[in-house]
Amino acid sequence: MLNIRSTPSASSPVIGAYSPDQSSIEVVAPDGSGTWGQVNTGETSGWVALRYLTREQAVSEHLRSAPFACFGTEPFWSLNVSPGGTAKFSTPESVGTLDTGELKTAAGRLDRYVLGLASGQAAVIRHETCSDGMSDRVYGLSADLLLQQDGIELLSGCCSLAER
Numbered sequence: 001m002l003n004i005r006s007t008p009s010a011s012s013p014v015i016g017a018y019s020p021d022q023s024s025i026e027v028v029a030p031d032g033s034g035t036w037g038q039v040n041t042g043e044t045s046g047w048v049a050l051r052y053l054t055r056e057q058a059v060s061e062h063l064r065s066a067p068f069a070c071f072g073t074e075p076f077w078s079l080n081v082s083p084g085g086t087a088k089f090s091t092p093e094s095v096g097t098l099d100t101g102e103l104k105t106a107a108g109r110l111d112r113y114v115l116g117l118a119s120g121q122a123a124v125i126r127h128e129t130c131s132d133g134m135s136d137r138v139y140g141l142s143a144d145l146l147l148q149q150d151g152i153e154l155l156s157g158c159c160s161l162a163e164r
Contacts, residue, residue: 001017001018001019001020002017002018002020002022002048002049002052002053003016003017003048004016004017004018004039004041004046004047004048005046005047005048006046006047007047008031008033008035008036008038008047009036009047010049012047015041015044015046016041016042016046018048023056024056024161025039025048025053026039026040026140026160026161027039027048027050027053027140028040028045028129028138028139028140029129029138029140030050031047034050035049035050035051036048036049036050037050037053038138040137040138040139040160043135043136043137044135044136044137045136045137045138059127059140059141059161060103060105060110060113062161063103063113063125063161064083064103065083066083066161067080067081067082067083068080068081068159068160068161069081069159069160070123070125070141070143070145070157070158070159070160071132071157071158071159071160072132072143072145072155072156072157072158073132073133073134073157074133075091075092075155076091076092077089077090077091077145077155077157078090079098079123079143079145081100081115085099085100085101086098086099086100087099087100087115087117089117098117098121099117100115100116100117101115101116101117102116103115104116111126111127111128112124112125112126112127113125113126121145121146121147121148122145122146123143123144123145123146124143124144124146125141125142125143125159126141126142126143127140127141128140128141128142130142130157130158130159131158132157132158139158139159139160140161141158141159141160141161142156142157142158142159143156143157143158143159144156145157
C-alpha cells in the first residue's frame with residue numbers, strides 16, 4: 001500500500017492509501033523538495049512519497065489523449081472533454097455538447113493550453129494550483145472558459161485529469 005499522509009512527512013498521520021496496482025494517480029503539486037506529491041483523496045488532499053510512483057505521461061499528452069474535466073462554482077458549471085473532438089458542458093440552466101478543436105500549447109509557454117470550442121468559444125487551461133472553493137481539495141490545473149451566448153461570459157474554475 002502507498003500511504004497518503006496529511007503533510008509531506010513520513011511521520012505525519014495516514015489519511016488514506018493507494019493499492020499496489022493503482023494507476024492514474026493525479027499528483028497536483030510537488031512539495032518544495034520534490035520528494036512528496038500532493039494528491040486528492042475523498043474531499044481532501046494529502047501527500048504521497050513520489051519515489052513510489054512512475055510517471056505515466058506528461059499532462060500535455062494526457063490532455064490530448066484522455067478524458068479530463070473542468071468545473072467551477074458561482075455559478076456551477078462543468079466541461080467534460082473527451083478525446084476525438086467533443087465536450088459536454090453544463091450549467092444549472094443548460095446542458096449541451098460542444099465540438100472541440102485541437103488542444104494547442106500557448107506560444108512561448110509550456111504551462112498553458114487553449115481548447116477551441118464551437119462558435120468561437122474557448123477554454124484556457126493552465127498549470128497552477130487551483131481550489132474549487134468548496135472543499136479541501138486542490139487541483140493542479142485551472143481553467144478559464146470564455147462563452148459567447150447572450151453576450152460574453154467568462155467562467156473560471158479548476159480541472160482534473162481524473163474522471164469526476
